[in-house]
Amino acid sequence: MTNAPLNAPRRGQWTFTESICMFIPGTSFYKTMRARNARRGVLFILPFITGFLVFMLRPLLQSLVMSMSSINISQTDWPFVGLENYKYALSVDPYFNQYLVEEIPRMAINAVATLVISFVIAVILNQEFKGxxxxxxxFFLPVILASGVLPGIESQNEFYNMMQGLAQEVANASGVDLSAALEDLLTVSGIGGGLFDILFTMIDSVYDIVMASGIQIIVFLxxxxxxxxxxxEAADVEGCTAWESFWKITFPMVSPLLLVNCIYTIIDFFMKNDNRVMERINEVMYSQFRFGESSAMSWIYFGIALLFIAVSAFIISKGVHYYED
Amino acid sequence: MKTDSMHKPAGKSFRERNRQAGGYLLVSRAKRITVSVLRALLLFGLCFMIIQPLLMRFGTSLMPEKDLYDSTVVLLPRTPTLDNYRIVLTLTNFPTSMFNTLWTSLLVSVFQVASCTLVAYGFARYDFPLKKFWFGCVVALIVIPPQTIATALYMNFQRFDIFGIFEAILGKPLNLHGSLSPYLLMSMTCMGLKNGLYIYMLRQFFRGIPRSLEEAAYVDGCGTLHTFVRIMLPGAMPTIMSCFLFSFVWQWTDLFYTRNFLATSARPIFSTELSTIVSRMSRYFSSDASKPIIVPAGRQQQLISIGVLICCIPLIILYVFTQRTFVKSIMLSGTKE
Known part of the structure; x- marks a missing residue:
């Protein structure tokens, strides 16, 4: 910030007495410019504060309580059962565990791929070229096409999945599947390995990845x-190659956005409608009416998402360069 | 990214200049051409991947049922027909559901964007106690999945009350189910779909506007609200518009909030109609409503695709008209951390 702030000294620091006194008329602090501005600020964000307390914090706590009680819709009081529902989710429910183990690595790989691809696309779209x-x-179309009900609705259909499976087999038999052929070739020639497997999963889901990276491209751009x-220009004059200036200028300057995008991507992949863990949670909730168990499941799931975010935020914040102008 | 013409001395051919530069010109030109060819290939491939499903859906949507099973028919129908569209329009309660979707999305996104703009401005410009904490809550709002609180919210609105006020007056808590009010209340208080993201975007934008602009307004005797409405809002209009577009589009296709709060049998909404289209299909095709027949999978899929197309078409038209301002405003909001 080059311009002098409205109240330059002690910006952002508030003592406890000050924060109380600013709301009480008659105190000496009440009439100061600082208190007035603070009151205006609070007034501006008041909708958010009420909304957050009433429609987010309260339901959140309630859902935490629900995840620890045995819920019967017909009764009004719910007995507290402690961690019983969590045990149910992890050891009794036949699918939850399995889906969790299967989906999470896939999502992790896809999230990384989304970040990389959206960054590359953003760099390309930032260049000058015709069209x-x-x-x-x-490239911004996926923001529309991959939202809400649209992506989930076609994968829901089991018959369709079966047909797609068949089509895939036919394609394999007739030898049109290029990525599989390439995979075979590399494996036979001895280059294949764990890393290549990951790469191939990425390539196979490239459609999902591109469809999921609309917002990320916008943010990076x-x-x-x-x-x-x-x-x-300065770098060019000093004799930097394009490759060097990419790593020395472009990458560090965009790196703060990497964190935002990373969080957004993880959340996005975790909350997709076509995710099987989400499907399972919805099924337990809406078809079996096990509200307590489904709350426990979503809390476990949310906990894992938070863990992912925390870990990636930690890693990224190590490499982030903050530029102050 | 220099072009040859910049350094072109008059009257010398490319070959001659290249020889003088010791082959450097040729190498650099070859590099540039390779890069642009590769870039064009990559972009074309990815763009094609995004567009292709749309085109294919459009092609299939015009096919009569017979063409679906004909393996010689791939993209274009042998005898194009609009019958499928007619069926889907009946199945999704078309004019009613589309109209409902339109006005609820409009209403909801206007409320959301208005409240988010106010909040974002508060965060960007004012200094007050616990500011960091509340902004942390905005980030939490982006991070916390609405699914976690779905059940609790649902039950809250079934017995809605603010500190027991309604119970004292009416004798029982309000049941807000089946009305728009719960979601409108949530929209007014920035708790709608992805509202944390809009607050974040708008705050970034407001932070980039020089403070001297407002100070000048204050000196000239503008009040707080006046300054906000007359000075800040006009400048922020492009960003606000793009938030509005996001909000509108996501609300249009949203299933989660819509299913929980907005859709009732009296007020069908397109996205929920679309998600239950399969079950209604079999009833539609059987002559006797009590004995539903099984609709073949390919046919089902075709009709679903048409539903998706119908859902997208208004959005795509909207996008085509607004994309220029939309893209520009995103570029304007050049994020500064």
């Missing part, structure tokens, strides 16, 4: 646009 407007318009061209 850039059209390309941008097309806005970051790239904010880099001043004079930096590149």
């Amino acid at each position: 850039r407007t059209l390309a941008r318009a097309i 806005s970051g790239l646009q904010a880099i001043s061209p004079s930096l590149y």
Whole structure:
């Protein structure tokens, strides 16, 4: 911030007495500019505060309580059962465990791939070339096409999945499946390995990844646009190659956005409708009416998501470069 | 990214200049051409991947049922027909559900964007106690999945009360189910679909506007609200519009909040109609409503695709008209951390 703030000294620091006194007329602090501005600020964010307390915090606590009680819809009092529901979710429910173990590595790989691909696409879309407007318009389309009910609805249909499986087999038999052929080739020639397996899973789900990276591309692009061209010019004059200036300028300047995007991507993948863990939770809730158990499941799931976010935030924050102008 | 013409001395051919530069010109030109060809290939491939399912859906949607089983028919129908559209429109209660979707999405997103703008401005410009804490709550709002609190919210609205006020007046808590009010209340208080993200985006934008603009307004005697409405809002309009577009589009296709709060049998909403289309299909095709027949999977899929297309078409048209401002505003909001 180059401009002088409204109240330059002690910005952001509030003593306890000050925060109380600013709301009480008659105290000496009440009439100061600082207190007035603070009251205005609180007034502006008041909708958020009420909303958060009433429609987020309260249900959140209730759902935590629900996950620890045995719930019967017809009764009004729910006996407290402690961690019973969590035990049910992890050891009794036949599918929850299995889906969790299967889906989480897949999502982790996809999240990393989404970040990388959206960054690459953003860098490309930031360059000058013919038809850039059209390309941008097309790449933002997934924001519309991959939202809400639309992506889930076609994978829900079991018959359709079966048909797709058949089509895949036919394609394999006739030798059109390029990625499988390449995979075979590499395995036979001895190059294949764990890393390649991961790579191939990424390539196979490239459609999902591109469809999931609309917002991320937008965020990265806005970051790239904010880099001043004079930096590149200076680097060019000093004899930097494009490759060097990418790693020394572009990457560090965009790295703060990496964190935002990473969190967004993880949440996005965890909350997708076509995710089998989510499906299972919904099934337990809406078809079996086991509200306590389903709450426990969603808390476990949410806990894992938080863990992922915490770990990746920790890793990324090590490498993030904050640029102050 | 320099072009040859920048350094072109008059009257010398490319070959000659290349020879003078010791082959450097040729190498750099070859590099540039390779890069742009590779880039074009990559972009074309990815764009095609995004567009192709849409085109295929459109092609299939025009096929009569017979063409679906004909393996010689791939993309284009042999005898194009609009019958499928007619069926899907009946199945999804078309004019009613679309109209309902339109006005609820509009109403909800106007409320959401208005409240998010206010809150974002508060966060961007004012200094008050616990600011960091509340902003942490905004981030939490982005992170916490609504599914976690779905059941609790549902029950809350079944017996809605604020500190026992309604119970004291009416004798019983309000049941807000089956009305729009729960979700409107949530939208007014920034608790709608992905509202944390809009607050974040708008706050980033407001932080980028120089403070001197507001200070000038204050000096000239503008009040707080006046400054906000007259000085800040006009400048923020592109960003607000793109938030509004996000909000509108996501509300349009949303299933989660819609299923829980907005849709009732009296007020069908397109996204919920679409999600239950399969069960209604079999009833539609059987001549006797009590004995539903099984609709073949391919046919089912075709009709679902048409539903998805119908759902997308208004959004795509909207997008085509607004994408220029939309893309520009996103570029404007050049995020500064």
